[in-house]
């Protein structure tokens with residue numbers, strides 16, 4: 001008998017014991033966590049059309065409630081359901097599906113991982129992070145303009161493999177998606193009823209340990225699909241992301257993260273001002289300094305064009321503070337943001353002050369890098 | 370039956386063919402025990418350095434890489450390693466056996482009701498049981514069983530190695546107990562509720578913790594209470610692990626007239642704590658000196 005056959009036989013009896021013991025606590029009931037967010041916000045841009053610059057009355061608003069239900073399905077797979085009730089209308093808002101997917105974590109050839117369902121796709125770094133886990137309150141302009149508030153969140157199937165890069169962790173993820181996520185974000189008519197648009201996305205990432213205290217993750221992503229089903233026009237998004245973290249003690253760390261997104265698409269005259277190929281882009285970068293374990297302070301810079309217009313540019317500078325007295329069970333964030341939009345020739349500047357309060361019920365997971 | 374025998378023979382041959390068992394442990398101390406048992410039959414690595422809080426470890430892909438090719442993952446259990454399931458999943462290693470070493474341990478402080486109002490990190494009892502050297506036998510027995518299941522042909526060797534090590538370790542226990550005997554009944558304050566097994570063993574009393582509840586950051590009002598307690602009960606030592614912030618303990622010590630004592634709970638960070646026996650000697654000696 002060939003040695004590799006013997007080897008696989010030897011593995012079989014271990015398999016049953018493999019996944020279970022350390023993970024047993026979650027197998028009976030799913031983990032359930034509930035994370036509501038509230039916001040008080042005021043900006044000075046609402047009466048600019050009347051020639052007045054004054055801060056609006058700060059209202060306490062219900063921002064969103066997130067309900068996460070997570071469980072192992074069996075030793076090989078896990079299920080994740082994330083439901084949300086969006087604000088601000090507390091009385092009439094409906095429970096929606098943010099994500100619902102199953103992941104196969106082991107047992108497949110090549111140690112492949114599979115994901116199927118509706119989920120935040122692995123495109124860049126921030127797209128997979130839920131708003132309650134951001135260090136700031138507002139979504140970066142580039143993410144908002146190119147993907148919309150929901151991000152790249154679509155129905156699809158995803159496969160990922162670890163690449164043979166020695167001791168360095170590197171991973172390639174490829175997604176086949178339904179493809180209406182970006183059409184929605186760009187304010188185009190929803191054409192998914194007419195015909196499927198299918199889009200594909202992929203991310204190649206690598207994680208580098210730079211020493212006992214610092215790590216760097218870098219990734220390259222691409223996303224392509226048909227944005228105009230009548231003319232069969234294609235778009236491409238290319239995105240580079242990096243996250244660096246220096247952890248000097250259990251109480252202090254510095255995180256620097258940045259993403260640059262480039263968009264190229266074939267367009268006709270409308271809605272874009274030119275026909276032919278349109279190239280636009282956007283970026284954000286932020287630094288967040290955590291101190292005394294429970295405080296964080298940081299700054300972010302955004303710059304972005306629109307997916308369908310190079311003329312409509314915007315930039316913003318944001319300063320943010322966070323206070324997390326007991327791990328992530330309670331969080332208070334404050335943010336000041338100055339945004340300037342330049343649709344064509346006129347400039348419009350708006351200042352925003354926001355305070356966010358969130359809390360989290362349920363079992364708390366360790367923080368991913 | 371014939372098939373089973375054939376399989377068993379194949380299993381033996383295979384493991385012999387592959388050579389060493391690859392083991393990853395959560396703590397460096399567990400890595401020490403695994404090395405003592407396995408000798409050159411094992412390759413051992415660990416995740417949490419002694420200067421990191423084992424409760425709060427960031428889920429990093431580099432840790433997943435350590436588990437990717439391992440046969441065994443030894444953990445303390447009782448949810449000390451809240452981060453372990455995410456690492457195990459991320460490793461994509463379907464032949465990895467996760468071995469919870471707490472099974473045979475006489476657990477302390479097991480709450481009758483699991484509730485986050487009691488803090489988030491000791492929901493299944495106190496997991497810091499490796500700090501009582503009398504528990505090492507239980508830990509190592511569990512390890513040997515798991516290692517034998519991977520490499521049955523090495524059973525004799527593993528058990529013999531375990532015996533040699535335990536003999537050495539257990540001969541030290543009376544000496545450590547003797548060093549601490551004059552201070553039996555002494556009261557100390559610890560930062561986190563991590564020394565319960567250690568103080569239980571040495572007949573010391575932990576009067577309170579700097580953390581109001583396990584895993585909860587010190588508060589000014591609790592710190593003020595502790596200053597009063599230190600003065601009233603004439604407490605001499607406030608024990609703090611290397612990864613905790615010293616400001617609240619120092620404030621209490623200064624105002625109350627006690628000493629802050631940095632005691633490592635795991636080997637390898639402080640000079641002279643290169644292995645578990647050295648660690649225990651260091652911790653006992655340092656604490657005894659402070660209680661004088």
Ligand SMILES: [Zn+2]
Pocket residue numbers: 424490491496497561562563583
């Ligand atoms: Zn603890």
